[in-house]
Amino acid sequence: MAQIVIASDLGSGRVVFLAKGEKADEVAWRGLIENAEVADDEARANELLALAEADANARHEVVDPYLIDVREEGGVLRPTKYREAIRCLGPTIRQDLGKQAEGAEA
Amino acid sequence: MALLELGAEGPRAAADGFLRVDDETPLPPEGAVIVSLGRFQAERDALLVRDGELGVWLDSDESPKDLADSLGQLALVACNFPAFNDGRAFSYARLLRERYGYVGQIRAIGEVLLEQISFMVRSGFDAFEIDDPKALDEFARVCEEVRVVYQPTGDGQETALQRRLGR
Amino acid sequence: MYRYDEHDHALVQDRVAQFRRQVERRMKGEITEDQFRPLRLMNGLYLQLHAYMLRVAIPYGTLDSRQMRKLAHIARRYDKGYGHFTTRQNLQYNWPKLEETPDILAELAEVEMHAIQTSGNCIRNVTSDQYAGAAKGEVEDPRVWCEIARQWSTLHPEFSFLPRKFKIAITGCEDDRAAVKVHDIGMIMKRGRAGEVGFEVIVGGGLGRTPFVGKAIRDFLPKEDFLSYLEAILRVYNQLGRRDNKYKARIKVTLHETGQEEFTRLVEEEWAEIKDSTLKLPKEEVDRIAKHFEPPAFRSLAEASPATDARAAADPAFAAWMRHNVHEHKAAGYAIANISLKPMGEAPGDATAEQMDVMADLADEFSFSELRVTHAQNIVLPHVEQDRLPELFDRLLEAELASANLGLLSDIICCPGLDYCALANARSIPIATQLTERFTPEKQEEVGDLQIKISGCINACGHHHVGHIGILGVDRKGEEHYQVQIGGSASEEAALGKILGRGFSADQVVDVVDKIIETYLELREDGEEFIETYRRVGQDPFKERVYGTA
Numbered sequence: 001m002a003q004i005v006i007a008s009d010l011g012s013g014r015v016v017f018l019a020k021g022e023k024a025d026e027v028a029w030r031g032l033i034e035n036a037e038v039a040d041d042e043a044r045a046n047e048l049l050a051l052a053e054a055d056a057n058a059r060h061e062v063v064d065p066y067l068i069d070v071r072e073e074g075g076v077l078r079p080t081k082y083r084e085a086i087r088c089l090g091p092t093i094r095q096d097l098g099k100q101a102e103g104a105e106a
Numbered sequence: 107m108a109l110l111e112l113g114a115e116g117p118r119a120a121a122d123g124f125l126r127v128d129d130e131t132p133l134p135p136e137g138a139v140i141v142s143l144g145r146f147q148a149e150r151d152a153l154l155v156r157d158g159e160l161g162v163w164l165d166s167d168e169s170p171k172d173l174a175d176s177l178g179q180l181a182l183v184a185c186n187f188p189a190f191n192d193g194r195a196f197s198y199a200r201l202l203r204e205r206y207g208y209v210g211q212i213r214a215i216g217e218v219l220l221e222q223i224s225f226m227v228r229s230g231f232d233a234f235e236i237d238d239p240k241a242l243d244e245f246a247r248v249c250e251e252v253r254v255v256y257q258p259t260g261d262g263q264e265t266a267l268q269r270r271l272g273r
Numbered sequence: 274m275y276r277y278d279e280h281d282h283a284l285v286q287d288r289v290a291q292f293r294r295q296v297e298r299r300m301k302g303e304i305t306e307d308q309f310r311p312l313r314l315m316n317g318l319y320l321q322l323h324a325y326m327l328r329v330a331i332p333y334g335t336l337d338s339r340q341m342r343k344l345a346h347i348a349r350r351y352d353k354g355y356g357h358f359t360t361r362q363n364l365q366y367n368w369p370k371l372e373e374t375p376d377i378l379a380e381l382a383e384v385e386m387h388a389i390q391t392s393g394n395c396i397r398n399v400t401s402d403q404y405a406g407a408a409k410g411e412v413e414d415p416r417v418w419c420e421i422a423r424q425w426s427t428l429h430p431e432f433s434f435l436p437r438k439f440k441i442a443i444t445g446c447e448d449d450r451a452a453v454k455v456h457d458i459g460m461i462m463k464r465g466r467a468g469e470v471g472f473e474v475i476v477g478g479g480l481g482r483t484p485f486v487g488k489a490i491r492d493f494l495p496k497e498d499f500l501s502y503l504e505a506i507l508r509v510y511n512q513l514g515r516r517d518n519k520y521k522a523r524i525k526v527t528l529h530e531t532g533q534e535e536f537t538r539l540v541e542e543e544w545a546e547i548k549d550s551t552l553k554l555p556k557e558e559v560d561r562i563a564k565h566f567e568p569p570a571f572r573s574l575a576e577a578s579p580a581t582d583a584r585a586a587a588d589p590a591f592a593a594w595m596r597h598n599v600h601e602h603k604a605a606g607y608a609i610a611n612i613s614l615k616p617m618g619e620a621p622g623d624a625t626a627e628q629m630d631v632m633a634d635l636a637d638e639f640s641f642s643e644l645r646v647t648h649a650q651n652i653v654l655p656h657v658e659q660d661r662l663p664e665l666f667d668r669l670l671e672a673e674l675a676s677a678n679l680g681l682l683s684d685i686i687c688c689p690g691l692d693y694c695a696l697a698n699a700r701s702i703p704i705a706t707q708l709t710e711r712f713t714p715e716k717q718e719e720v721g722d723l724q725i726k727i728s729g730c731i732n733a734c735g736h737h738h739v740g741h742i743g744i745l746g747v748d749r750k751g752e753e754h755y756q757v758q759i760g761g762s763a764s765e766e767a768a769l770g771k772i773l774g775r776g777f778s779a780d781q782v783v784d785v786v787d788k789i790i791e792t793y794l795e796l797r798e799d800g801e802e803f804i805e806t807y808r809r810v811g812q813d814p815f816k817e818r819v820y821g822t823a
Contacts, residue, residue, distance in 0.1 A: 011300065011372040013325035060302035063320065081751065083691060086700075087322050091692035093620055093702045097353055097368075098323050169512065191311060191394060193434025197511045200431055205546060221295065221304075221312055228430035240303070251291045254284040256424045258551040259431070266280035266424070267558055 003045040004036040004077070005052045006087065007065035015087050015099065016062055018052050027055045029062055032104055033077050033088050038070065110241060111211070112232040117245040120233075124161050124182060134158075140184055143168045146176075154179055163215065166194045170202045177208045185231075187216035196229045203230035203260040224249045228259045274335050274643060275420045275565040277385045284427070285382045288389060292316050293375035300372065315395060315433070317388030318374055321695045327369045328391040329381060333401035333419035333443075334362030334646040336386075338633035341644055343384045345629035351377050356629070358614060358622045360686060360736055361440070362400050362646040363391055367693055389427060394435045396426035396507070400442045402450045403647040406566060407655040409603045412462040413470050415445035417563045418499060421554070425500050432507050436514030437522035439507070440479075443472075447765055452648060454478045454487045454767035455739060457524045458506060463493070471495045476506060476536070477528035478767070480733035485525040486767045490537040496559065498544075501552040505544035509536070569641040569656060574606025578659035591666050593718070594677035599662065608659050610640075612652040612669065613676040613684060617709045620702045621687040622650030631672040639665050648736075649686050649724075651679065682723040682790070683709040686736050690729030690746060691753075697729035699746025699753035700779075707783045712790075720790055722802045726761075739763035741804050742789060743770045744782065755782050759789065759815055760807045773816055785819055792818045 005018035009029065016029040017036035030036065039045035045067050052065035069080040079085045090098015098104075111120040124138040129145050133156065140161035146153060153160055154176075161182030162173060173183065183202055185195035195214065202208040213233035214226050220238045227249055234241070258265050277285070292312070299309040317328040329344065336344075344364055348356050351373050357365045369377055381387055390397055399419040406414045422441060426432070432439075442456040453459030459475040472494040478487025494502050506524075513531065515521045521530075528536045585592040600609040612632060615621050624632070632652055636644045639661055640654035647653060657665055669675035678684045685708060688694065690701030704727055712720070726740030730747075737743030739761040747754050754776045761770030777785055790803075792815050797806045807815075816822065 008320055012370045013320055013323075013368075015323060057305075060300070063306050082753065083322075083697075086691060090323060091702075092700060093692055093706065166516070190308075191434050192516050193394075193432075194512055194516070196431040196434065197508050200508075219308055221308070222434070225428075225430035225433055251294075252284060252287040252428060254280045254287070255430075256284075256427055257429050257431075266284075267555075269280060270278070270561070271555065271557060 001080075002070050002072075003039045003048075003067045004033070004070050005048050005065050006036075006068050006084065007052060007056065007062040010061055010063050018048055018065065025051070027051050031102070032099065033070075033079075034104075036070075036077065038077070039067075107235050107237055108239075108241065109213075110234045110236060110245060112227060112234075112245075117242060119242050124159070126163070126184075138181065140182060143172060147172070150176070161211075161213075164195070164198060166192045166216075170198045170206065170208075174206050177202070177206055177210070180208075180210055182211040182213060182233075183208065184213040184215045187214060187218055190217040190219045190222060196225060199226070199230035200259060220244055220248060224251070228255065228257075228261050228263065230260055274337060274416075275332075275562065281385070281424075282382075285385070285387050285389075288316075288387065288428075289375060289378045289382050292378060296371060296375055311393055311434075313371075314393035315390055316374070316378065317391035318369075318371070319392060319695070321367070321693055322691075323693065324368045325371055325374070326693070327366045327374060327377065327388055328359070329364045329366070329386060329388050330391050330398045331362050331364060331386075331646050332423050333399055333405070333416045334403050334648070335401075335405075335416060336644055336646070338636040338642040338644070340384045340386055341629050341633040341636065343380060343386065345626040345633070347377055347380060348626040348629065355623055355625045357620070357689060358624065358646050358650045358652070360648045360650060360688070360734060361398055362403070362648055363398055364646070365689070367689075392438075393433075394437050394439075395433050396429065396435075396439045396441065398440075399423050399426070400440070400451055400456075400648060402444045402446065403645040403653050404450060404600060404609055404655065405445055405645075406568060407602055407607075407609050408446065408448075409601060410448060411445040411603070412464060413445050414563075414566045415443040415451075415460075415462055417559070417566050418443050418460070418462075418472075418496075420562050420565075421499065421559070422503065425503065429507075432511060435507075435511055436516055436527075437519070437524075439510075439524070441503075449763075449765040449767075450647075452736070452739065452763040452767070454765070455480055455484070455736075455763060456487065458503070459487050460494075465493050465495070469495070472499065474502065474506075476540075477525040477533075479523050479525040480736060480738045481523070482520050482731050483523075483526060484733070484738040484769050485529065486769065487525075488528065488533050490533065490540060497554050497556075498548055500554055501548045501550065502540075502544055504547060504552055505540050508543055509539045513539070568604070569643070571604040571607060571656070572658070574604075574658065574660070576605045578606065578662070581659050581662050584663040590675075590677070591663060593714075594666055594669075594675060595662065597677050597681060598679045602656065604656070606659050608657050608662060610654045610657045610662065610665060611647070611679045612654065612674050613678050614651050614674075615678055615684050615709065616673065616676045617683065618706050619709075620689075621685050621705050624652075628672060628674060631668075631674065635665065635668060649684060651684070678714075678717065680722045680724070681717045682712055682720055682725055683717055684724070685709070686724070686726040686740065688728050688730075688735035690727075690735075694729060696732055697746070698731075698748040699729050699755065701727045701729040701735060701744075701746055704744060704746070704755065704779065704782050708786060711783050711787065720794065720803070722804075723790070724763075725786070736763060737761070738769045739767065740770060741807070742786060744786075747776065749776065753779050755779065757782070757785055757789075757819075759812065760804070762804055771812055773812070774820055788818045789815050 089100040136157040138159035159181035163184035444451040455478040474491040475487035598611040645653035687705040691697035728735035728737040758770035
């Protein structure tokens with residue numbers, strides 16, 4: 001099962017995804033799921049989560065990082081749980097708000 | 107863990123004159139000690155004749171009601187915050203000061219946050235075991251930051267109502 | 274309505290500065306999220322699915338046009354152009370940024386508003402009857418006491434770290450529009466034996482995981498003892514309430530586990546110690562606050578308005594709006610006008626910034642600049658001249674705020690649910706919008722008074738336990754699933770609904786509600802409302818129809 005790390009940006013509260021940073025042990029936080037670093041196994045997933053938590057404590061840019069399951073559908077990364085899918089896109093009753101309005105693919 | 111005491115001149119870092127002794131450890135022959143409520147109740151007579159000041163610490167599920175008769179002989183009551191959001195001791199401190207008229211030190215121990223200090227002071231605490239390195243510098247500020255209080259407590263601070271009525 | 278004096282202003286301004294400092298400490302990493310969370314919650318700031326959510330307090334649901342305009346401005350400037358009115362008469366913004374929240378709070382402070390204690394384990398917004406000071410049958414305006422309680426509870430040093438949140442509601446009349454019986458403390462103003470005014474005190478009501486109707490612990494509390502008695506209840510609760518289990522920490526559980534008699538004894542024992550203390554309210558202060566709630570300068574008008582009646586006779590749309598949205602006023606020639614925020618197909622309780630501005634203007638022009646928020650998530654213009662109702666209706670029509678559905682099945686109480694809320698298990702808003710689209714206005718008329726309430730999780734912010742039809746969204750094996758219950762009521766005859774049976778998928782819910790309604794229409798007698806038919810025939814006919822087990 002593929003997994004990614006999702007969190008909230010401290011200052012804005014917006015959903016962010018853990019992505020590869022410029023250097024090996026660095027992390028970056030990106031706004032769209034397509035840029036998320038995907039872990040294909042549990043070991044790598046735990047590594048990513050540990051990196052995320054360490055970063056959250058050290059740089060205080062994000063809050064509450066956790067792992068979610070994802071799969072690829074038609075070339076697009078999608079969370080398997082509907083709650084996380086809603087986080088990645090925005091409110092289902094307001095297609096004009098949230099990431100779905102900012103370029104995230106539904 | 108630093109100890110801050112609040113005196114008439116304001117807060118200051120203090121050396122802790124008391125030794126907290128757990129239930130199993132024998133008491134030192136002299137010197138000020140703090141013991142648990144359970145130990146106090148079990149060894150009351152011995153503790154009271156002992157050479158040295160006596161303090162008792164209450165856990166968050168232990169009410170000062172159980173000490174009411176002995177308060178005159180206690181130099182210190184400490185109230186534990188096992189988690190900062192376990193707010194029972196705010197009531198305990200008020201009861202100690204306002205119901206039982208306790209005049210000794212009321213010390214906050216456990217998880218004590220700088221941002222709670224103003225509430226603690228208003229409730230009757232006058233000493234704080236606190237981890238935060240900024241605590242002493244920020245103490246006065248957190249207490250005075252909100253200039254108006256609505257509720258009367260034992261701290262005697264003038265409330266908005268008293269100001270309105272010119273009392 | 275209440276106007277801040279210099280002390281009230283100072284407190285709110287200082288609080289903003291304090292929060293600004295706390296935010297800075299957090300942004301610099303000087304305090305951790307665990308340490309910061311209770312501080313941000315005490316300023317009404319949640320972290321939700323998409324963004325932070327800021328809950329602005331609208332004390333006892335009363336605000337003026339200036340304040341409504343500020344809410345509109347904040348929606349435009351700091352949010353995405355809209356806000357959501359809640360079941361506790363507050364307003365929620367769904368997209369504020371933490372780093373901008375101190376500025377939002379500073380702007381609110383300019384118009385005597387704040388977000389203090391709208392979250393966290395402390396005393397929350399004291400809510401009230403949305404028709405206070407306007408409806409007939411009121412003993413006295415309860416908002417005087419709501420304001421007194423508001424000040425007493427604000428930054429209370431002893432009660433800021435309670436076992437759990439604490440909600441108080443006060444009503445001034447027997448018709449309970451404030452759901453006082455499902456609050457931690459509910460108070461009903463009444464007359465004592467000598468005709469003096471006081472309070473019945475009800476404790477331990479609440480919804481959520483373990484719903485309870487509150488118990489009266491004191492039949493009559495004199496006014497001067499109002500604060501000392503509240504303090505006694507809170508002090509007993511603060512010490513006794515469970516700290517080991519979040520789901521058993523509300524006072525309703527404390528009272529249940531302690532027993533009503535013993536709990537009452539503890540409160541009365543504590544109260545005996547403090548009733549003559551500094552908490553005894555001086556008449557001067559009560560009078561000072563009461564002055565702010567004196568009725569506006571009503572004109573001397575005739576009881577009825579022939580012109581308005583004529584318009585109603587000629588215009589069915591206006592007549593429908595009069596029938597449902599307009600309520601009798603205590604002053605001759607006046608009326609209470611409700612503005613429904615439940616248009617067909619839209620999220621219940623939401624208003625755009627433009628609509629907020631329109632409502633502010635209408636308040637200025639028609640209602641002495643005053644508005645109310647109801648716990649059913651609608652808005653009220655409390656003092657409208659009957660003669661001017663047609664004009665008001667036309668203006669509402671222009672602004673698309675004229676839905677004539679107060680109390681009808683499309684006047685749904687609905688929480689934000691999984692579209693917004695991090696606590697939710699299922700979405701609630703799409704269920705609401707589907708329901709409003711399924712039933713035509715004619716059908717809704719035929720059905721009459723029917724309160725549907727929808728919650729997206731067990732926390733019951735949509736009050737589903739006390740809906741005539743209550744719908745609870747749950748997560749069942751990774752799918753959204755809905756439990757339906759019927760027979761609840763938030764009125765003075767408070768009752769908790771009973772679950773009908775096994776739950777339904779999202780696409781089945783509307784059909785289920787349809788079947789319930791059809792059953793009611795077939796069985797009702799003599800103009801019975803839904804809840805009356807239910808009480809007469811019971812659960813079984815509805816169960817049989819819904820599950821096909823007849």
